Amino acid sequence: MAAALDLTGDGGVIKTIVRSAKPDAEAPSDALPLVDVRYEGILAETGAVFDSTHEDNTIFSFEIGSGSVIKAWDIALRTMKVGEVAKITCMPEYAYGSAGSPPDIPPNATLIFEVELVTCKPRKGSSVSAVTEERARLAELKKQRELAAATKEEEKKKREEAKAAAAARIQAKMDAKKGKGKGKAK
DSSP: OOOEEESSSSSSEEEEEEEOOOTTOOOOOSSSOEEEEEEEEEETTTOOEEEESTTTTOOEEEETTSSSSOHHHHHHHTTOOTTOEEEEEEOGGGTTTTSSOOTTSOTTOOEEEEEEEEEEEOOTTSOHHHHHHHHHHHHHHHHHHHHHHHHHHHHHHHHHHHHHHHHHHHHHHHHHHHHHHHHHHO
8 A cells, every 4th residue: 555645734634545556547627527437435433334336336536626525525635536446544624623514424523535538528618529529639749849859959950060070070080180290291
């Protein structure tokens, strides 16, 4: 298991990666704020499971940053990629605190969630094609930057070769003049 990451700096939300995502996996963003997750919630004090999507094989969907889930989830899910599974330990102030917790969760409970990020999607009303077009535009810009860098590198190489050839010609002329000078002295 990976090292524990303190996402809040105060120990309020600790994330440990259980299964890494593929390097090129998507991550939630402003363009892809809707996420689907599978999870299991455990009371840290007793180890009792208080909520799970695994029992009925469901998906839980929400929008990151909308305030529809506990603070810890908004913080932790922003750091995840599709396919990643993480254990998220939430101190009460980042979970339900002393008020508003579901009936089966005691007040001021520390919670542990094992969360799998299944998908992230654009907001309703945003088209998937708009997001796809933006990705294609960014990919094209990256390709253009790489081409420009390669062209610049090629031009630099040609300049260096031209400099070396010019230096060799000058050296050859100097060597030829030295040779003529020695021949006249004889």
